[in-house]
Amino acid sequence: MPSLRTTAIICSVRSHGEHGAVVRSLTPENGLMSGYVRGAHSRTMRPVLIPSNIVQADYRARTEEQLASMTAELQQSRGPFLGEPLASAALDWVTALTAAVLPEEHSYPQIHSALSALLDAICGAPSAKGWAVALVRYELLLLSELGFGLALDKCAVTGSAEDLVYISPKSAMAVSAGAGALYKDRLLPLPAFLKEPVTSEWDEIFDGLRVTGFFLKRHFFDDRRKDVMATRSVLVDRLKRVVA
DSSP states (O other): OOEEEEEEEEEEEEEETTTEEEEEEEETTTEEEEEEETTTTSTTTTTTSOTTOEEEEEEEOSSSSSOEEEEEEEEEOOGGGGGSHHHHHHHHHHHHHHHHHSOBTOOOHHHHHHHHHHHHHHHHOSSTHHHHHHHHHHHHHHHHHTTOOOEEEEETTTOOOSSEEEEOTTTOEEEEHHHHGGGGGGSEEOOGGGTSOOOOOHHHHHHHHHHHHHHHIIIIISSSOHHHHHHHHHHHHHHHHHHO
16 A cells, blocks of 8 residues: 555554654555554644544555555534533544444454444434434444354244343353243343334343444453543443433
8 A cells, every 4th residue: 555545434543652643544545544643632633633533534655564654634523512521422433433443454444334323413413312322323234244143033042033132241142031031130122123123112222232342342341442432431421321
């Protein structure tokens, strides 16, 4: 990648040196990209390099192995939402998650489209209920695209597609009410909206967050990057306070 010009969603900004930063951004066709931005902490660039902002990015590198230099021009700012505790926590989580789990320079067009839509929903929906289900679905999509998808179409024990109400934490497969009756304390709940598009209440949404949180931690954050899961805990706590 000697040079590339593309739109990008800023996902993380990590200081590098006294004045610069390594910025990781999700692009439509090239996936997650890293670039070094000079003057990243200047008065001009700080409002541009906010996670969840959309920028026009230019990447230049002398070799394929070299970290590219990056310049960014703001296209869409989500800075105004940083003052809203719930929206800010949601934007922080979904961008930090994306930056932490995706391998670089692998194309994930479905993830890019889903993240774009989720960020729009977080900033545009009149209430958190308007985007909370989309958040759970985005977490499920990341798991699936990275090879850790859940199998929720039939019971792991009986093979039946009827009365699926649990998820096995070991196999990540659905379990029917009858097959899981004796072991329900060891199983995860299976909210109806994970199987089909239905209206969901908050208790089901929190069940969904419990499911995705369990598998995200197992596959990506069990022994590392606990700071990323801490960002998720902040979001879930704020959601619970809003509902209460």
